[in-house]
Each structure stands twice: as C-alpha cells, then as structure tokens.
Amino acid sequence: MEFSRSDENNLSLTRFESMLKTNNVLFFDSNEFENIIQHYLEIGKIALAKKAIKLGLEQHPTSVNLKLFQVEIYVIENKLEHADKILDELYEIEPSNEEIYVQKANVLSKRDEHEMAINTLKIALKLSNNDEDDSDLYALIGMEYLFLDKFEEAKEYFIKCLELDMHDYSALYNIIYCFDFLDQNEEAINFLTQYLDSNPYCEVAWHQLGKQYFAIKDYKKALAAFDFAIISDDTFVGAYLEKGKVLEKQQQYNNAIENYKITLALDxxxxxxxxxxxxxxxxxxxxxxxxxxxxxxxxxxxxxxxxxxxxxxxxxxxxxxxxxxxxxxxxxxxxxxxxxxxxxxxxxxxxxxxxxxxxxxxxxxLELGNYELQTWLSRSDILISLGEFEASIYNLIQAAEFYPETPEIEFRLAGLYFTLHESEKAHYHLKNGLLLDDEFYYILEELFPKVYNKISVKEIISNSKKA
Known part of the structure; x- marks a missing residue:
C-alpha cells in the first residue's frame, strides 16, 4: 500500500520510523504493521521490513498475515525450510487461506518444483473470491509455465489476466513473448488486432503490433502501427525508435534520423x-x-x-x-x-x-568456432611468413578436416613439405592439388618462390597441364 494515499498510513509510517530512531516501543495494530511491511517490501527495503515483522509478531504473535510476511522474507532469503515450517503451522490454523497456498507455491518454485507450484496455485484459485486475486494467481501460474517452457499454457493464463483487466500491460507483454517464442507472428497479429478493436488507443498494443509486422518484413503495416502508437501517445519513445528502424529498412535515412532525434528530446x-x-x-x-x-x-x-x-x-x-x-x-x-x-x-x-x-x-x-576456409588460410600464410612451418602444417591439416580435397590447402602443404625437405609428402600434396585444380599452382609461386623455381616442380606442373 502506498502511504502517500492515506494520512493514516503516513502517520503509521512516521511513528514507526520515529520509534526506530528513539528506541521507544510504540503500539501498532496488526493492520498498521501489515501496511508498513508492505510499503518496505514494495520499495525494496528488506531490512526495515524484517524489523517491522519482528516487532509486529512481538505485539501480535498469533497474526497469520504477519507470519505470512515472515514466510515471504524467508523465501526471498532462500531459507525454505523455515518457510515450510511456518506454512505447515498456518495450514493447521487456516486451511482455506489462499495466501498460504501462494507462499507454498513460491517455496516450490524456488525448489524448481514448478508443476507442484502450479497445482498449489490452482488450489488457491479455487479458494479465491475476487477478480483482483484471480488475476494475480493467473499471472503466477503463467510464470510457472514459462519456467517449464510451456508457452501455450503460459499464454492461456496470461490471456485470462488480460480478460480480467484489459489494461494489464504486463500480461500483454507476456502474451506477446509467448507468441514470439512459438514463432507465431500471424497469430500474434490476429490477437493484437482483436485486442485493439476494444482498446483502439492502446499505444502498447500498437507498438507490439508494429514489431510483429516488422518481424515478417511487412514494413508498410509496421510503419502504420507505430504511427498509431505515436498518435495514442506522442511521448512514447519506443514507438519512435521502432519507427526509425523501419525507415532505415526502407532506406529513408533522413526520416529515420528525425525519429531517433525525437527520442533524444523526449528522454x-x-x-x-x-x-x-x-x-x-x-x-x-x-x-x-x-x-x-x-x-x-x-x-x-x-x-x-x-x-x-x-x-x-x-x-x-x-x-x-x-x-x-x-x-x-x-x-x-x-x-x-x-x-x-x-x-x-x-x-x-x-x-x-x-x-x-x-x-x-x-x-x-578459430578457437571461438569460426571455421571459414579463409580464416584457416590466412593464419597459415602468416605462420609461413613467421617461419613457423610446422605450426602452419598442423593448422592446414586441421583445416583439411573441415575442407577435404581443397586445392588451396594442398598447394600450401606441398610448399611447406618441400621447404622442410619432406619430398614424399610434398610430391603427394602437389600432385593432389594439381588433380583438384591446376590453376592454383600460383600459390607456390606467391608463397614459396624457391620451391616454385625448382626444375622438378616446374616439370610436374607442366606435365599436369599437358595432361
């Protein structure tokens, strides 16, 4: 709960923080403690939330809601055994309290027991009696299905959230995320089009629709969708950025620049x-x-x-x-x-x-997995220039595993073996290179001029061309 909305809540928070500074113990009712704890959790001040829980339980040791906040802290801190123990005690007291099942599901999720978490949340759903709680539970179930990579099921539950609250943009983003992961661009377009029939000025939906058209390279429709997003909210930075990307694809660079520059002015x-x-x-x-x-x-x-x-x-x-x-x-x-x-x-x-x-x-x-032939050859040629002939041979033998019967490799190996006076191997690779493509003999001329100028080598090349 946000304290700025209520003088009473502001007063509770002020009194609580004053108490912490002065060490004077003041009394708060359990609802006040709940609001104070919720406030600190929402702004990420976990240490203060823990202090409020401790003091709250000292004053109200039987409060189920305060104990549930304690469970929430244990889950955050990964103290799952402690959380389980309290939840078992609370279940004995209030077996129909849906929040107990929600926190139990959080514990199960932390343990990667997502199917069990889903089943537990579905029990909470049966106990729920208002749409706001249902929406939260649908969202939690959807997230658990995402953890299991079950995108169709996740999508179904996020759609349920949106049906309860058409302005739940978090659910809308998650639905589109599922469509994207499933490569269902056309289905996503149909869904968003139907959604926009009911919410024609929803800039988020227009923005997402534009991204779907961009993905299938329908740039004209993408541009129109981003324009509608901007009409719906002319300060929507994301729409200008995406519009700029479309204009770039259409080679309208000046217009793209104009849209990118608008984002610099807006934010x-x-x-x-x-x-x-x-x-x-x-x-x-x-x-x-x-x-x-x-x-x-x-x-x-x-x-x-x-x-x-x-x-x-x-x-x-x-x-x-x-x-x-x-x-x-x-x-x-x-x-x-x-x-x-x-x-x-x-x-x-x-x-x-x-x-x-x-x-x-x-x-x-090469170590990072770029096995293009030119990478092997370039490294080999540098090793030759450095006089690292053995290393160059080893590099080329590795290359030959990926590119067997390649004349560029064979002529280099021939030149290297001639240089190292290993005639048998040199002749083998030279003849093999000539058989594969005798036009590549120029490699010898460029990289191994001394080898190329040998009478025996010139004779082998000449005889190959005659044949």
Missing part, C-alpha cells in the same frame, strides 16, 4: 538511438556526422561494444588502421568472446603487418 539520450543516427549518416555519406554520433554513443555508454566496433569499422573503411586497431581493442576488452571482433582484430593487424598479433587474432577466431 535521456540512449546509446541505441545515437548509434542508429550514426549509421544513418554513414549511409547518407556524411562521414563527419556519422563519426560524431559514434563517439557520442560510446560517451553515453562506454561499455557498449557495438559503439566501439562502429568506430573501428569506420576507420577500417577509411584505411586508418592505427585508429581502427585502437578501437577494436576497446571492443574486445568489453566482449572478449565475440568471434567477429577477433576476426576484425586479426585483419587490422594483418594490414599493419603486425604478424604475431594477426596470427593470435586468427587463432582466437
């Missing part, structure tokens, strides 16, 4: 909006403004790796590799498991001829 600047504005200016060829907004993005959120990567790609495209390297390191420091970043790191270092770092980047790229 605190978001890194997402700043980044999108930067990308729009980049598409329009306005590099100065693009990079300005990329810098604003990372100023707003220094931990947003996408901002640093946007700056990296900007300088990489401009062939300013020193700056690109500086910013790719920023991105990697934030997300060191991102394979795209490591690949870019390798490529930038390669351009700067920092071969050891480039090799490290390609190696990390």
């Amino acid at each position: 605190e600047p978001t890194s997402f909006a700043l980044l999108r504005i930067g990308h729009c200016y980049e598409k329009l060829g306005n590099d100065d403004l693009a990079v300005q907004y990329f810098y604003k993005t990372v100023h707003e959120d220094p931990l947003l790796d996408k901002g640093w990567i946007a700056i990296t790609k900007f300088y990489n495209k401009k062939r300013n590799f020193q700056k690109a390297l500086y910013y790719i390191n920023k991105a990697i420091n934030i997300d060191c498991e991102n394979v795209i970043y490591w690949k870019l790191y390798a490529q930038i270092n390669h351009q700067l001829n920092f071969l050891e770092e480039a090799e490290r980047g390609y190696k990390k790229t």
Whole structure:
C-alpha cells in the first residue's frame, strides 16, 4: 500500500520510523504493521521490513498475515525450510487461506518444483473470491509455465489476466513473448488486432503490433502501427525508435534520423538511438556526422561494444588502421568472446603487418568456432611468413578436416613439405592439388618462390597441364 494515499498510513509510517530512531516501543495494530511491511517490501527495503515483522509478531504473535510476511522474507532469503515450517503451522490454523497456498507455491518454485507450484496455485484459485486475486494467481501460474517452457499454457493464463483487466500491460507483454517464442507472428497479429478493436488507443498494443509486422518484413503495416502508437501517445519513445528502424529498412535515412532525434528530446539520450543516427549518416555519406554520433554513443555508454566496433569499422573503411586497431581493442576488452571482433582484430593487424598479433587474432577466431576456409588460410600464410612451418602444417591439416580435397590447402602443404625437405609428402600434396585444380599452382609461386623455381616442380606442373 502506498502511504502517500492515506494520512493514516503516513502517520503509521512516521511513528514507526520515529520509534526506530528513539528506541521507544510504540503500539501498532496488526493492520498498521501489515501496511508498513508492505510499503518496505514494495520499495525494496528488506531490512526495515524484517524489523517491522519482528516487532509486529512481538505485539501480535498469533497474526497469520504477519507470519505470512515472515514466510515471504524467508523465501526471498532462500531459507525454505523455515518457510515450510511456518506454512505447515498456518495450514493447521487456516486451511482455506489462499495466501498460504501462494507462499507454498513460491517455496516450490524456488525448489524448481514448478508443476507442484502450479497445482498449489490452482488450489488457491479455487479458494479465491475476487477478480483482483484471480488475476494475480493467473499471472503466477503463467510464470510457472514459462519456467517449464510451456508457452501455450503460459499464454492461456496470461490471456485470462488480460480478460480480467484489459489494461494489464504486463500480461500483454507476456502474451506477446509467448507468441514470439512459438514463432507465431500471424497469430500474434490476429490477437493484437482483436485486442485493439476494444482498446483502439492502446499505444502498447500498437507498438507490439508494429514489431510483429516488422518481424515478417511487412514494413508498410509496421510503419502504420507505430504511427498509431505515436498518435495514442506522442511521448512514447519506443514507438519512435521502432519507427526509425523501419525507415532505415526502407532506406529513408533522413526520416529515420528525425525519429531517433525525437527520442533524444523526449528522454535521456540512449546509446541505441545515437548509434542508429550514426549509421544513418554513414549511409547518407556524411562521414563527419556519422563519426560524431559514434563517439557520442560510446560517451553515453562506454561499455557498449557495438559503439566501439562502429568506430573501428569506420576507420577500417577509411584505411586508418592505427585508429581502427585502437578501437577494436576497446571492443574486445568489453566482449572478449565475440568471434567477429577477433576476426576484425586479426585483419587490422594483418594490414599493419603486425604478424604475431594477426596470427593470435586468427587463432582466437578459430578457437571461438569460426571455421571459414579463409580464416584457416590466412593464419597459415602468416605462420609461413613467421617461419613457423610446422605450426602452419598442423593448422592446414586441421583445416583439411573441415575442407577435404581443397586445392588451396594442398598447394600450401606441398610448399611447406618441400621447404622442410619432406619430398614424399610434398610430391603427394602437389600432385593432389594439381588433380583438384591446376590453376592454383600460383600459390607456390606467391608463397614459396624457391620451391616454385625448382626444375622438378616446374616439370610436374607442366606435365599436369599437358595432361
């Protein structure tokens, strides 16, 4: 209960906090304690809620409601055995108290016994005698089904919530979440359309409808839905952001920028909006403004790796590799498991001829699961340049497991084995490479000029072409 709505409740809270400061024990009735505890729980002041429960039970040791608050605290603190013990005692006193079943369900849920939690909540539902309690119970059952990944069942219960309160936007979001997880875009569109027939000025529903149309790439209808969301609430930041995304897809970059900038005026600047504005200016060829907004993005959120990567790609495209390297390191420091970043790191270092770092980047790229042929080949070529012939061979043998019978691999292996004077293996891979595609012999000429200029090697290549 919010104390601002009642002078009596305000007085109770003031008296309670005064009592804590002075250590003078004052008397409160049990309802006052319940309101005080509820207030502290709602604002997240658990320590004060616990003090109120302790003092409340000292003054009203038989109060079931105060003991239920104690159970709620035990559940929050994961003291489930203590919670169970009190709930068993309360069940003996009031077996038809629905709140006992709700708290029991909370305990079961904490133990990942979600099916049992659902059954317990359904008992509470039978004991409930008002719509507000029913709505809360439907929501709790829906959440338990979400824990079990039973999205159809969850959706059914969240719809029940919405039927009791058409303005329960939490339930509406959860319904759409279920539709999304089930890949039911058309069904979600139908549901939202019906909902909007009864609530035509619900900006949340229009916003969600627009996102569904966006998902199926119907950008014209998505744009119309976001426009209706804005008509319903012209301060709805989310609708402007989504409208900007649609306009970008339609290559209407100036209009997209205009919508993103509206969000900056309506609320605190978001890194997402700043980044999108930067990308729009980049598409329009306005590099100065693009990079300005990329810098604003990372100023707003220094931990947003996408901002640093946007700056990296900007300088990489401009062939300013020193700056690109500086910013790719920023991105990697934030997300060191991102394979795209490591690949870019390798490529930038390669351009700067920092071969050891480039090799490290390609190696990390492979370790993170990027098995593109070019990644293997680039790492192999760097190892050759570094004179790490054995390591290059091992890298190529690994590559051959993913790309068997690949001439680019075979010619490199031939050159490496010739370099290491392992003639039998060298001849095998050279002949195999020529059989696969004799046009790739240029690899020997580029990477192993000494090998290529051997008379015996030239003869094998020449004979292959004649054949």
